Amino acid sequence: MRLVSDSTWTELLLLVMAFVLSTVIGIERQVHQKAAGMRTHTLVGTGAALFTLVSGFGFNTVLGTDVNLDPSRIAAQVVSGVGFLGAGVIFMRRDVVRGLTTAATIWMTAAIGMACGAGMPVLAAAATVLHLIAVGAFGRLARCLPSPDRNRLVVVRYLDGSGVLRSILSTATVMGFEASILGTDVRREDGRPQVRAEMRFRGRPPLQDLVLALGELDGVTAVRRRADDD
Structure with missing residues (x-):
């Protein structure tokens, strides 16, 4: 051989x-x-x-x-x-x-x-x-290119009084998004007050990347996207 x-x-x-x-x-x-x-x-x-x-x-x-x-x-x-x-x-x-x-x-x-x-x-x-x-x-x-993400809202639930909103806005800014809060309300779930905030994020990066990043923040209990006409 x-x-x-x-x-x-x-x-x-x-x-x-x-x-x-x-x-x-x-x-x-x-x-x-x-x-x-x-x-x-x-x-x-x-x-x-x-x-x-x-x-x-x-x-x-x-x-x-x-x-x-x-x-x-x-x-x-x-x-x-x-x-x-x-x-x-x-x-x-x-x-x-x-x-x-x-x-x-x-x-x-x-x-x-x-x-x-x-x-x-x-x-x-x-x-x-x-x-x-x-x-x-x-x-x-x-x-x-135009993206359907620009016509969507993001509903974020987070623990009240823990400075979570500041972390959410900071994360959005770092990732290239401009955030606007459309409305909030406070509810008690599992014995703790939680804020439900409807927010719109405008920016070029894919919105799903921001959703995933927000879901990993301490104090955030839920994140979901929805269309304006839901």
Whole structure:
């Protein structure tokens, strides 16, 4: 058995290119402080490339008249496996879904790694550039487009007399929202006075991010969105 074949250097070059392109995507995710960062994306892309290289070049020694090679079988399994990995970064809390973009990025990174492993580095590099455009420029464009969030109210319940309102307004300001209070009333629930405030938040960021952040503040007992005509 030969340790170094005629295609070994080509395989190493493709593997290194998958490593580099995956790292580029991982750095972008790391800069934006996502759950899956540079290490995760680098490993996913490099691993996908390695599986594809093994599928394409690893079984040449056993080929013969009675043995046929189907490189697409391992590639198909990689796609399925990455789907389970991506699903692991998606979670839902207070009716807000988080992690969809990160899951899609992991899936894209695996595809880029597979393209490198299949001997299509130009396609992999182009896909990396398109990914950066999608998560960068498209993200800013989406914040400028009209959104139904601007026509929604947020109902916040919080403990009275604990300075929670100040924390709510501060959090909204930090996240780029302008808050206006439409009305409040105080009710006793579980033996403690709670304030029910109807508020409108105007701003470019997705409103669901603010809803999730408000729900994690100390003293806030409930947060929900509703349309103006509810």
